[in-house]
Amino acid sequence: MRTLFYVISIMTLTGVGYWSYTVNYATRAASSRVAELDLKIWEERERIEVLRAEWAYLNRPERLIRLAEANFETLGLVPVRADHYADPGQVAYKPDEPTYSMMLNVTTAAARTAE
Numbered sequence: 395m396r397t398l399f400y401v402i403s404i405m406t407l408t409g410v411g412y413w414s415y416t417v418n419y420a421t422r423a424a425s426s427r428v429a430e431l432d433l434k435i436w437e438e439r440e441r442i443e444v445l446r447a448e449w450a451y452l453n454r455p456e457r458l459i460r461l462a463e464a465n466f467e468t469l470g471l472v473p474v475r476a477d478h479y480a481d482p483g484q485v486a487y488k489p490d491e492p493t494y495s496m497m498l499n500v501t502t503a504a505a506r507t508a509e
Contacts, residue, residue, distance in 0.1 A: 462471040 462469065465471070
């Protein structure tokens with residue numbers, strides 16, 4: 395009976411040791427993968443910040459004005475004014491749409507307050 399107990403104990407100890415070994419190395423692999431992903435996330439955030447800075451640099455108003463003036467014949471860009479926008483009442487909406495009447499009411503109320 396003692397021999398059976400010793401055999402079962404040794405097999406259990408061996409099984410627990412193997413399980414502990416595999417869990418340990420799986421945890422280490424997952425931890426290194428998390429570290430790699432953290433590094434990639436940091437690098438991507440840095441790239442995004444560089445792209446935002448470049449976008450802000452390229453969209454400076456003085457630069458855009460110079461480009462619009464230099465390419466006026468080709469593009470015909472002019473500064474935006476209020477008279478460039480059409481009255482929503484001039485747009486051909488389907489009369490049965492509820493958004494049309496709502497839009498017409500809003501623009502009519504806005505025109506009254508502007509006067």
